[in-house]
Amino acid sequence: MSEEKYVPKSKLGQWFDSRLPLLTLAHHINDYPTPKNLNYWWTFGGILTFFLIVQIITGLVLAMHYVAHADLAFGSVEHIMRDVNYGWLIRYLHANGSSMFFLAVYIHIFRALFYGSYKAPREMIWIIGMLIYMLMMATAFMGYVLPWGQMSFWAATVITNLFSAIPLVGESITTWLWGGYAVGSPTLTRFFSLHYLMPFLIFGLVILHIWALHIPGNNNPVGIDIKQLSKETVPFHPYIIIKDLYALLIFLIIFSGFVFFVPNVLGHPDNYIEANPMITPTHIVPEWYLLPFYAILRSIPDKLGGVVVMFAAVFILMFLPWLDTSKVRSAVFRPLYKIFFWILVIDVIVLGYIGAKPPEGMYLIIGRIATIYYFVHFILIMPILGFKEKTKPLPLSISDPVLGDEDKLSSEKTMNNR
Amino acid sequence: MQKKFKNIFKVLCISPLLIIFINLSVAAEVSRIDLLKTNWSFEGIFGKFDRSALQRGYQVYNEACSSCHSIQYLSYRNLTEKGGPEFSEEQAKEIAASFEVMDGPNSEGEMFTRPGRLSDQFIKPYPNIEAAKFANGGAYPPDMSVLVKARKDGANYIYSLILGYEDPPAGFEIEDDVYYNKYMPGNQIKMPKVLNKGLVEYADGTEATEQQMAKDVVTFLTWASEPHLEARHKTGFKVILYLLVLVALVYFSMKKIWSRIETKQ
Numbered sequence: 174m175s176e177e178k179y180v181p182k183s184k185l186g187q188w189f190d191s192r193l194p195l196l197t198l199a200h201h202i203n204d205y206p207t208p209k210n211l212n213y214w215w216t217f218g219g220i221l222t223f224f225l226i227v228q229i230i231t232g233l234v235l236a237m238h239y240v241a242h243a244d245l246a247f248g249s250v251e252h253i254m255r256d257v258n259y260g261w262l263i264r265y266l267h268a269n270g271s272s273m274f275f276l277a278v279y280i281h282i283f284r285a286l287f288y289g290s291y292k293a294p295r296e297m298i299w300i301i302g303m304l305i306y307m308l309m310m311a312t313a314f315m316g317y318v319l320p321w322g323q324m325s326f327w328a329a330t331v332i333t334n335l336f337s338a339i340p341l342v343g344e345s346i347t348t349w350l351w352g353g354y355a356v357g358s359p360t361l362t363r364f365f366s367l368h369y370l371m372p373f374l375i376f377g378l379v380i381l382h383i384w385a386l387h388i389p390g391n392n393n394p395v396g397i398d399i400k401q402l403s404k405e406t407v408p409f410h411p412y413i414i415i416k417d418l419y420a421l422l423i424f425l426i427i428f429s430g431f432v433f434f435v436p437n438v439l440g441h442p443d444n445y446i447e448a449n450p451m452i453t454p455t456h457i458v459p460e461w462y463l464l465p466f467y468a469i470l471r472s473i474p475d476k477l478g479g480v481v482v483m484f485a486a487v488f489i490l491m492f493l494p495w496l497d498t499s500k501v502r503s504a505v506f507r508p509l510y511k512i513f514f515w516i517l518v519i520d521v522i523v524l525g526y527i528g529a530k531p532p533e534g535m536y537l538i539i540g541r542i543a544t545i546y547y548f549v550h551f552i553l554i555m556p557i558l559g560f561k562e563k564t565k566p567l568p569l570s571i572s573d574p575v576l577g578d579e580d581k582l583s584s585e586k587t588m589n590n591r
Numbered sequence: 592m593q594k595k596f597k598n599i600f601k602v603l604c605i606s607p608l609l610i611i612f613i614n615l616s617v618a619a620e621v622s623r624i625d626l627l628k629t630n631w632s633f634e635g636i637f638g639k640f641d642r643s644a645l646q647r648g649y650q651v652y653n654e655a656c657s658s659c660h661s662i663q664y665l666s667y668r669n670l671t672e673k674g675g676p677e678f679s680e681e682q683a684k685e686i687a688a689s690f691e692v693m694d695g696p697n698s699e700g701e702m703f704t705r706p707g708r709l710s711d712q713f714i715k716p717y718p719n720i721e722a723a724k725f726a727n728g729g730a731y732p733p734d735m736s737v738l739v740k741a742r743k744d745g746a747n748y749i750y751s752l753i754l755g756y757e758d759p760p761a762g763f764e765i766e767d768d769v770y771y772n773k774y775m776p777g778n779q780i781k782m783p784k785v786l787n788k789g790l791v792e793y794a795d796g797t798e799a800t801e802q803q804m805a806k807d808v809v810t811f812l813t814w815a816s817e818p819h820l821e822a823r824h825k826t827g828f829k830v831i832l833y834l835l836v837l838v839a840l841v842y843f844s845m846k847k848i849w850s851r852i853e854t855k856q
């Protein structure tokens with residue numbers, strides 16, 4: 174992005190800025206040129222940053238009262254809910270905040286998939302984003318163990334047991350992870366320690382993510398490069414800030430609906446039963462945001478195979494910039510990809526649904542088909558489509574997408590209305 | 592610009608539906624039989640507890656359930672707190688004093704018993720889970736602190752369960768000391784039917800029918816599980832109202848700001 178060199182007005186400002194260019198940074202963010210035509214799918218980045226901060230602040234307060242010990246953890250969470258001032262609010266914000274965080278990240282990721290935001294020159298943004306997503310899953314999984322309910326305990330048992338599938342060293346690795354011969358207090362304390370650490374790693378990655386973003390600048394719904402900064406972009410402040418704020422507030426209303434009126438619908442009732450190694454729940458299910466991967470895990474008859482395929486399902490996303498061979502970014506101009514995109518969305522929702530069901534009969538069959546399709550989408554459809562698909566002609570610039578061709582204009586319109 | 596404003600509503604309307612869909616599908620797997628339904632005063636956005644139902648419910652818990660079920664995370668002081676049964680301090684002290692509490696060690700190193708105080712936790716019927724199981728044919732009567740939240744559709748479920756005793760259908764094999772219950776998973780429960788008409792005598796003269804007692808005790812247990820429910824509803828209403836006003840203000844500011852761009856070209 175070509176920007177003029179910024180020099181602070183005051184002498185003191187110049188003195189400071191030449192030693193630590195914080196003012197330059199603030200100026201850069203203030204003026205950061207953002208494509209004019211961004212739609213609301215682009216507001217989720219801001220929403221995500223907000224929710225990371227919410228999780229960190231509420232988490233810090235929870236950690237002041239929480240006790241990471243197998244005999245005391247459940248009671249300490251109840252102590253938070255009952256006796257700590259507004260403890261119920263803090264905990265419900267944290268528990269539901271995590272769901273909202275994932276809802277936002279899924280929208281954010283599918284946005285990138287639709288508009289081809291992972292393609293050159295934005296591969297680094299995408300890869301860092303994927304690292305953030307993986308850390309988020311690890312963080313949330315460990316957080317879910319902390320209240321030490323039945324689902325906490327058994328989810329921890331099931332997931333840590335997966336490592337025992339690794340040939341030769343598997344058993345030792347699980348024992349090492351547990352800090353003993355079963356999930357217990359040592360497991361809980363290390364999970365707490367890591368659950369505390371990882372959000373700060375995420376925070377660091379978020380900074381890198383945004384840094385990487387500010388090199389090429391935002392992609393946009395039309396998916397073509399900005400030609401003329403002055404005509405096609407608006408400064409971040411105030412245009413994008415106010416729009417992000419508007420979207421955030423609407424998101425917060427939904428969030429408040431969950432927190433204040435149905436704070437437990439997204440959780441599992443069994444997690445209000447204290448952990449008991451002697452009683453296995455009838456169905457062990459993870460939180461909703463991990464269900465698609467859980468379905469993939471269970472669709473493979475072999476334990477090691479299941480683990481490998483599940484991790485592959487996450488890691489394959491890393492290679493997306495190279496699996497997608499199309500020159501055109503936005504699905505708006507890719508009629509076939511657009512269809513496959515929506516099929517993928519449905520496929521992932523189906524996987525989520527299957528993840529919540531027992532792995533038997535019809536569910537298992539559907540789960541397997543959906544798993545295969547998931548990989549087919551990335552390994553076969555994406556690369557082939559790039560060569561075969563006849564894309565629509567691209568407009569010359571984002572500000573006048575016309576070129577005398579009515580077709581493209583209307584296709585952009587339908588996109589914005591979706 | 593206008594069309595973009597519509598987008599956000601669509602996005603944000605669809606997304607929670609999605610979650611709810613997934614959640615319902617998770618939930619659907621356990622729904623076997625329709626639960627009995629009754630009107631709960633604590634349901635809905637403005638839901639509040641019925642104070643006298645809570646007080647009666649405490650009485651039912653104390654006289655009918657507390658011999659087997661503990662509520663370890665409640666203390667007697669909670670009975671006076673706002674949003675709960677709101678017994679007066681004297682009443683609560685009297686309630687607490689009616690229980691013997693183990694305390695100590697004293698200066699001679701001996702344990703001793705004394706009458707309960709407001710700061711004491713509800714006393715437990717059994718010293719430990721093993722004792723509770725032993726006394727109940729091998730089944731543990733679960734602690735009731737969060738029982739309503741620990742069952743799907745907890746209030747209706749418990750209400751149905753304690754009213755759901757029936758003779759087993761012909762051919763249904765059942766052991767001694769196991770009872771047939773329409774709503775218990777597997778239809779067998781090791782808790783006998785406890786609620787019988789006139790079991791308790793309500794101080795406020797309410798007739799102690801089975802339904803009445805069931806409703807009262809479940810109201811009490813819901814409060815025990817969620818003692819800040821009223822504060823939560825009240826705060827939530829204010830927060831959402833505030834956000835709505837703020838959204839409106841931000842929306843119009845946004846339109847104003849963006850109008851500079853849109854008219855320029």
Ligand code: HEM
Pocket residue numbers: 225228229230231232233234235236239250264267268271274309312313314316317318319320368369371372373375440
């Ligand atoms: C990426 C951000 C974070 C996510 C996604 C996350 C997620 C979660 C989840 C899902 C739970 C279980 C909630 C429940 O069912 O009760 C939890 C609990 C907890 N988290 Fe976090 N968390 C995050 C950040 C933090 C931070 C930064 C801290 C500490 C500084 C923290 C401290 C705690 C504590 C003490 C609990 C146990 C109390 C409870 O269960 O409510 N969290 N977290």
